[in-house]
Amino acid sequence: MPTTGRRPGATAPHPAARAGRRSLVCLVLCTTGGALAALALPAALGTALDRALSDGRVPWTALALCATLTAAEVGFDALVTLLGGTSTAVRAGRLRTALLDRLLRTEPRHAAAHTPGDLTTRLTANVAEASIVPVALAQTVAGILVPVGATVALFALDPWTGVALLVGFPAFVVLLRALIRRTSAAATAYQHEQALIATRLTEALDGAATLRAAHTADREHARITEPLTRLAAHGRRTWDVHGRAAAGAAVLLPLLTVLVLAVAGLRTAAGALGVGELLAASRYAVLAVGLGVLTGSLSAAARGRSAARRLDTLLTLPAVPHRSLTLPPDGPGTLELRDVAVRRAGQHPLTGVSFTVPGGTSAALVGRSGAGKSLVAAVAGRLTDPDTGTVRLDGVPLDGVAPERLRHAVAYAFARPALLGTTVRDTVTMGPDRPTERALADALRDASADGYIALLPRGADTALADAPLSGGEYQRLGLARAFARGGRLLILDDATSSLDTVTEHRIQRALSRHAGVRTRLVVAHRATTAAAADRVIWLADGTVRAVGRHTELWRDPEYRTLFTAPDAPSGQAPAPAAPTGEVTR
Numbered sequence: 001m002p003t004t005g006r007r008p009g010a011t012a013p014h015p016a017a018r019a020g021r022r023s024l025v026c027l028v029l030c031t032t033g034g035a036l037a038a039l040a041l042p043a044a045l046g047t048a049l050d051r052a053l054s055d056g057r058v059p060w061t062a063l064a065l066c067a068t069l070t071a072a073e074v075g076f077d078a079l080v081t082l083l084g085g086t087s088t089a090v091r092a093g094r095l096r097t098a099l100l101d102r103l104l105r106t107e108p109r110h111a112a113a114h115t116p117g118d119l120t121t122r123l124t125a126n127v128a129e130a131s132i133v134p135v136a137l138a139q140t141v142a143g144i145l146v147p148v149g150a151t152v153a154l155f156a157l158d159p160w161t162g163v164a165l166l167v168g169f170p171a172f173v174v175l176l177r178a179l180i181r182r183t184s185a186a187a188t189a190y191q192h193e194q195a196l197i198a199t200r201l202t203e204a205l206d207g208a209a210t211l212r213a214a215h216t217a218d219r220e221h222a223r224i225t226e227p228l229t230r231l232a233a234h235g236r237r238t239w240d241v242h243g244r245a246a247a248g249a250a251v252l253l254p255l256l257t258v259l260v261l262a263v264a265g266l267r268t269a270a271g272a273l274g275v276g277e278l279l280a281a282s283r284y285a286v287l288a289v290g291l292g293v294l295t296g297s298l299s300a301a302a303r304g305r306s307a308a309r310r311l312d313t314l315l316t317l318p319a320v321p322h323r324s325l326t327l328p329p330d331g332p333g334t335l336e337l338r339d340v341a342v343r344r345a346g347q348h349p350l351t352g353v354s355f356t357v358p359g360g361t362s363a364a365l366v367g368r369s370g371a372g373k374s375l376v377a378a379v380a381g382r383l384t385d386p387d388t389g390t391v392r393l394d395g396v397p398l399d400g401v402a403p404e405r406l407r408h409a410v411a412y413a414f415a416r417p418a419l420l421g422t423t424v425r426d427t428v429t430m431g432p433d434r435p436t437e438r439a440l441a442d443a444l445r446d447a448s449a450d451g452y453i454a455l456l457p458r459g460a461d462t463a464l465a466d467a468p469l470s471g472g473e474y475q476r477l478g479l480a481r482a483f484a485r486g487g488r489l490l491i492l493d494d495a496t497s498s499l500d501t502v503t504e505h506r507i508q509r510a511l512s513r514h515a516g517v518r519t520r521l522v523v524a525h526r527a528t529t530a531a532a533a534d535r536v537i538w539l540a541d542g543t544v545r546a547v548g549r550h551t552e553l554w555r556d557p558e559y560r561t562l563f564t565a566p567d568a569p570s571g572q573a574p575a576p577a578a579p580t581g582e583v584t585r
Contacts, residue, residue: 023087024134027080031142034076038287039149041069046280053275080142084135092131096123099314105403106317107384109344114314117199122314126191126307133304136297143297150287154260157281158273164263165256165288182241187303190234191310193227200224253289260285320385323400327409331394332359333488333519340379340389342372349375350386350542357535359394359488362511362520364530364550366562367539373523376539377493380521381410393489408433411485413495417478424453424467425460428480435484443484446510448503449476471498479507490514492522501528508532527563 048062099122103111114122155162204211204220211217264281267273273281335357342350350372357363365373378384379391382398391398398406411431421427428443429435435443440460444450452473456462469477475498482490490511496504508529511520524530531550538546538553546553553559 023083027083027138028141030076030079031139034073035142035145037069037073038146042280042283044069046276049279050274050276088131088135092127095127099123102315102317105319109384110317115199117202118195121195121198122310126310129304129307130311132300136301140297147288150284153284157277158267161260161264161281164260183299184302184306186234186238187306193231196227256289257285320403322402325396325400327396328394334359334394335519336392338390340386343387352543355537355544355547357519359519360516361534364522364524364533364536366524366530366536371539372542373539374493377491377523381491409487410489411482411487413478413482413492415494415497419464423461423463428484431485439484443480446483447476447480448506449480489519494523
């Protein structure tokens with residue numbers, strides 16, 4: 001992540017305000033040009049009529065001007081439609097890119113504060129609505145310029161017609177103000193319920209197997225659809241606001257038009273206005289009361305601003321800070337944690353954690369559920385920062401290394417890996433360093449994934465959607481991705497919890513081949529995994545209870561209770577069963 005010149009904590013300009021500035025400027029110019037053409041046309045028509053009546057012949061020059069103005073108005077309107085759609089699409093794309101970039105650059109714990117369903121709603125529906133705001137405001141320029149210009153033209157033709165028009169303006173301003181305020185409130189409530197439905201639906205999809213096993217699909221369906229009643233109410237409220245505004249405009253605007261025309265007719269009868277000027281006054285009266293076109297653009301702007309406020313919470317997520325330090329190019333991968341402490345919601349899940357893993361060796365993190373194993377693994381690879389203490393890799397503080405550089409040095413495998421990409425090959429080779437075909441084959445072999453990959457219709461080029469994968473096969477692909485990444489530090493966060501003991505033994509042998517080349521930090525739940533490590537780091541209540549060889553620690557009866565009996569190494573006493581395969585600790 002490149003260093004920027006902004007002060008820490010400074011908020012970057014909203015991407016929706018930066019994207020497509022040229023097209024937005026062109027859009028404003030086109031709306032202004034269309035408005036000016038619309039304003040000039042009534043005067044040109046009136047002039048043409050007066051010349052025809054006074055000269056008794058067709059005023060071709062004036063008619064040509066009227067035709068040109070009409071063509072200009074139509075052309076500008078067409079360009080406004082084209083530029084508006086293009087600008088909105090470009091803005092939405094750039095805004096989504098900025099949001100995803102911010103989500104990926106922040107610590108995972110900050111992004112995890114928003115549920116997947118809520119994030120999906122913000123990145124889709126809310127981005128689409130927020131992207132319309134600049135276009136809606138640009139189109140409002142014409143919506144204001146035309147009636148204001150028409151009002152000025154009426155005063156220029158005859159002050160009395162202008163005064164007649166102004167009689168109803170206060171009522172119309174009140175109407176527009178109420179529309180904007182009520183639309184914004186209804187849109188905010190609607191977007192909240194929309195996100196709630198998406199969140200519950202995502203949760204149900206993730207737990208579909210559990211719902212089937214528990215026979216609670218009907219209850220879950222009711223929970224997901226429960227906000228629909230409120231969603232419908234907010235939707236009806238929005239349409240009610242629009243309906244009331246439309247009804248008010250439908251009554252007020254025609255009355256204003258009739259009043260202006262009546263005054264203009266009386267002024268014509270009195271000789272103050274000519275026939276051509278009467279025609280122009282009638283056209284300007286229609287344009288002046290055209291403030292009704294503002295309701296659509298202002299309503300869209302109000303909904304978009306409500307959506308933009310929901311996006312601002314994502315755009316202000318803090319990026320992971322760093323300095324300009326670099327890791328030594330030939331470093332062995334020595335990992336050091338010194339007095340590391342982490343605070344979360346007033347609790348202290350980690351306190352005073354200190355240990356060293358020499359370069360090229362392996363260490364197993366063991367402990368009961370809640371001991372802080374996954375949090376230590378996250379701190380060790382800088383997926384999160386400690387509140388106090390330091391984490392160093394080959395003597396360099398991790399918070400001083402740019403994240404994209406650090407990802408070249410550290411590879412992760414998780415209990416529930418996210419398989420991204422279109423094909424099996426895509427998901428295994430995803431990362432900053434694309435491996436060679438040989439490296440891909442070696443990674444699949446080391447993860448014991450080569451056997452079932454070979455049985456797929458197109459091998460590694462099989463689409464993920466066409467590759468039925470069990471939980472263990474998911475984990476093996478995640479392991480293969482970590483093996484293929486290279487780097488000096490490999491962190492396995494419970495990445496073998498769904499594997500059978502035979503497959504795990506094969507992977508342990510593959511890991512041993514990395515000895516002296518990569519440092520391995522493994523969250524372990526099985527005695528076999530701990531026994532295979534060069535050292536064991538025993539965590540209890542968020543601190544390090546002991547560090548040593550597995551055989552040394554096994555003498556402690558409490559240590560033995562951490563492992564299940566079937567996985568106890570041969571020649572050692574069986575241990576009472578303990579939970580395994582946990583995902584969050």
